[in-house]
Amino acid sequence: xxxxxxxxxxxxxxxxxxxxxxxxxxxxxxxxxxxxxxxxxxxxxxxxxxxxxxxxxxxxxxxxxxxxxxxxxxxxxxxxxxxx
Amino acid sequence: xxxxxxxxxxxxxxxxxxxxxxxxxxxxxxxxxxxxxxxxxxxxxxxxxxxxxxxxxxxxxxxxxxxxxxxxxxxxxxxxxxxxxxxxxxxxxxxxxxxxxxxxxxxxxxxxxxxxxxxxxxxxxxxxxxxxxxxxxxxxxxxxxxxxxxxxxxxxxxxxxxxxxxxxxxxxxxxxxx
Numbered sequence: 001x002x003x004x005x006x007x008x009x010x011x012x013x014x015x016x017x018x019x020x021x022x023x024x025x026x027x028x029x030x031x032x033x034x035x036x037x038x039x040x041x042x043x044x045x046x047x048x049x050x051x052x053x054x055x056x057x058x059x060x061x062x063x064x065x066x067x068x069x070x071x072x073x074x075x076x077x078x079x080x081x082x083x084x
Numbered sequence: 085x086x087x088x089x090x091x092x093x094x095x096x097x098x099x100x101x102x103x104x105x106x107x108x109x110x111x112x113x114x115x116x117x118x119x120x121x122x123x124x125x126x127x128x129x130x131x132x133x134x135x136x137x138x139x140x141x142x143x144x145x146x147x148x149x150x151x152x153x154x155x156x157x158x159x160x161x162x163x164x165x166x167x168x169x170x171x172x173x174x175x176x177x178x179x180x181x182x183x184x185x186x187x188x189x190x191x192x193x194x195x196x197x198x199x200x201x202x203x204x205x206x207x208x209x210x211x212x213x214x215x216x217x218x219x220x221x222x223x224x225x226x227x228x229x230x231x232x233x234x235x236x237x238x239x240x241x242x243x244x245x246x247x248x249x250x251x252x253x254x255x256x257x258x259x260x261x262x
Binding site for chain 2 (some may be wrong): 030034036040045062065073077079
């Protein structure tokens with residue numbers, strides 16, 4: 001019996017400038033969703049919640065977390081595209 | 085939600101935190117799962133090493149670390165957005181008890197919001213039900229307000245302290261009528 005082997009998975013994730021653009025477009029989609037979410041949260045919490053102190057905390061924390069995660073994603077994507 | 089002149093908010097009832105804590109727990113598990121993937125692959129490699137030594141899964145060779153980190157960032161962002169969406173739904177969904185009426189605010193996501201109210205003279209009966217292990221242990225259940233109006237009943241599920249809240253509504257009705 002011959003040796004069992006799996007096909008070599010030879011993916012090229014960077015794919016040059018086209019691939020780079022596609023990654024940034026994918027990232028841009030998340031940025032867009034993040035911005036829409038921040039706006040929706042601001043709208044709902046300022047309009048419907050009477051406790052403005054708590055609303056401010058929710059709006060601030062939400063914007064901060066989204067900014068941190070998107071910032072981290074941008075740094076990691078840039079780093080990935082630099083090495084490919 | 086606008087209050088009438090002379091109307092005062094006496095109490096706001098939201099669903100029991102158990103509702104949102106359960107969802108947070110699920111989201112935390114989903115957040116941890118991708119971080120466990122390298123360990124799972126290492127375990128699979130150990131298992132298959134005895135069967136086929138030439139076969140070995142290498143996650144880093146397949147997806148570079150930087151790309152993994154990028155995808156994990158987006159995964160966490162997705163989970164965070166789900167959490168904020170659910171929390172908004174939880175927090176803005178409430179019963180407002182005033183000195184004149186009960187206002188039922190039904191928030192469903194970002195785009196559906198229904199506000200209805202019933203005045204105390206219209207209330208015919210208030211019933212509660214607590215069924216199940218967690219509702220009994222954590223003291224939450226369903227409060228049902230039956231009315232004589234077009235909207236026959238008001239229902240708040242996963243309501244905290246059902247008995248205390250029922251008494252509160254009955255007392256408000258009594259005070260209002262008096």
